[in-house]
Amino acid sequence: MEKRRDAVRRHALALIAASAACGAAGACELPAGARAESAAYALTYRTNPEPLKIGEHFALEYAVCPRAGAAVPAVVSADAWMPDHRHGMNYTPAIRALGNGRFRADGLLLHMPGRWEFVFRIGGERLAHSVRVE
Numbered sequence: 261m262e263k264r265r266d267a268v269r270r271h272a273l274a275l276i277a278a279s280a281a282c283g284a285a286g287a288c289e290l291p292a293g294a295r296a297e298s299a300a301y302a303l304t305y306r307t308n309p310e311p312l313k314i315g316e317h318f319a320l321e322y323a324v325c326p327r328a329g330a331a332v333p334a335v336v337s338a339d340a341w342m343p344d345h346r347h348g349m350n351y352t353p354a355i356r357a358l359g360n361g362r363f364r365a366d367g368l369l370l371h372m373p374g375r376w377e378f379v380f381r382i383g384g385e386r387l388a389h390s391v392r393v394e
């Protein structure tokens with residue numbers, strides 16, 4: 261009796277694992293773009309226009325896929341900062357959720373050349389991607 265219960269439980273766990281893997285591959289595909297990852301999420305983004313120009317407004321278009329076990333995020337913030345100078349932008353971007361894990365941030369502007377980092381936050385998770393802008 262004890263053996264049989266173990267077998268049933270193993271089977272149930274195998275089914276859960278199979279459906280999670282299936283969902284990750286089929287339901288959530290990231291569009292082409294630069295990639296950032298954290299423990300629970302993967303993200304791709306592109307700038308609009310591409311390439312962006314110093315001193316000119318641009319938008320970030322990004323998409324998020326949860327890894328197995330993580331929830332689909334309702335809000336994902338986007339920001340940029342210069343790690344070497346320890347300052348951010350002089351503007352606060354406006355974030356819009358477009359549905360299906362897609363987001364758009366408008367009103368970004370990098371005011372000086374050098375190494376910047378785009379930082380996306382989902383709850384307590386931080387996803388960052390470094391770029392050099394001349």
Ligand SMILES: [Cu+2]
Pocket residue numbers: 342345347372374
């Ligand atoms: Cu700077």
